[in-house]
Structures are given as C-alpha cells and as structure tokens.
Amino acid sequence: MDSLDRPPPLPPVLPPPPNSPYLFASPPSLLSSSLLPPLIDTSAPAQALALPSSSSSLDIDWISLLSGQPGGLPENVPMALMENAPMTTIYPGNGGVADRSEGDIKKKVTNRTRKPTRPRIAFQTRSVDDILDDGFRWRKYGQKAVKNSVHPRSYYRCTHHTCNVKKQVQRLAKDTSIVVTTYEGIHNHPCEKLMETLTPLLKQMQFLSRF
DNA sequence: CGTTTTTGACCGGCGC
C-alpha cells in the first residue's frame, strides 16, 4: 500500500467540546503547503530530536526548515507536519489513548519491547479515509479487533530502515466517522515526500540568494 | 520478484 497516492481526506472541523481536556491542532499531513505549528506531547518523557542537519547534497538546516523556527523543533515534537484541513483532537501524552470505558484504546500502554514510554500523540479526525497522508511511508504489521467496536485497529511501522516510529489507526466506536490515529515515537529522518517537494524550491532559493 | 498486506499464533501485562 502506498498512502502517498491517495487523495487528501477532507474531514470537517471538529469543534472542541466544552471543558475539553484535550489540545487541539490539525492532523499530520504534508499535502498542504502550509506548515502549521507542530504537535506537543504534554506528558511524555523528553526526547531530543535527532535529525540530520544536512541530509542531502544540499547544505540545508532541515531542523530549522521543518520546524519553522531557528534552532529546530522543541522537544517531543514529531517530524510529522500539519495539514491545513481539519481541526483535530490531540489527546494528552499518555499515548493519546482514550478512556477504556469507551472501548477504543487501552488506558495503560503496555509496550512489549521497550519499557520507557515514547512520545505518543493521537489525532482524532473526521474522515472517510482511514489512512491520512502524513508524507511518511508506513508498512502495516498487524490488525486487531477492538473490544466494543466493530472496527479493527491497524498497526503500522515507518518503512525507513533506521526509523522506529509506529502508528495505530482505528475508528471511534462512538462515532465511526471519526478516525483516531496514534503516533508513537519521533522520525529520525526527513520526510521523503516533503523533500521531493521542497528540494527544487530550495535549490532555486539558494541559487537566487547568491545575488 | 521484491515489497506489502493479511491473519493466526504468540507474548506479556493486568485484573480477578
């Protein structure tokens, strides 16, 4: 599967419920040209972002570029960038998991391979597409039926060999028009799709800046 | 033919 070829989903705005404990931001996607502020996991342990500052033949400060701020991204911010499309709920940092009573995601995150919890962020997006194009390539490695929900949960891993980022995708049991995408970890490489888009532009900018 | 998806088995945590 290659989600890069999918048309961008166009979910409507989800208004924040009154007294919502959640942060709100747009979901990750690179299809938009606008780079909105990055997501922040509010409680996950701090983790430095290890991005190559010069990951191509071009001498580009990708960290500053991708984060939109000099000095790079703040801690706990995933490489995924935001789409201008829909307003999306971000769950706070217990992994972005919903209350278990909703039967969607377990409250306590058990991680079989690593003990320390990695930064996790969940997006809640109203969309007919389960897979949102966030610009990264993912390989599906599992699918499980979810208790109290007719929709299964899918597990994906970033296909980049050195990258260990995972994500889970499922539909809300309460409102099946809403897709919950949970990202775990931080990409340690630039987004291929963004590179493809920006490289010609950056080359031109560098060329022009010589005058 | 290489890559990705599917799917049942397996593992570990947790509650009872």
Added chain:
DNA sequence: GCGCCGGTCAAAAACG
C-alpha cells in the same frame, strides 16, 4: 493461577 486483552511476530498470500 487463569483468562482476557492489546501489541507484535512471521509465514503465506496478494500485489505491482
């Protein structure tokens, strides 16, 4: 200890 459940593995199937 046992069963339930979420998460992962891995072999087979499907796909381009």
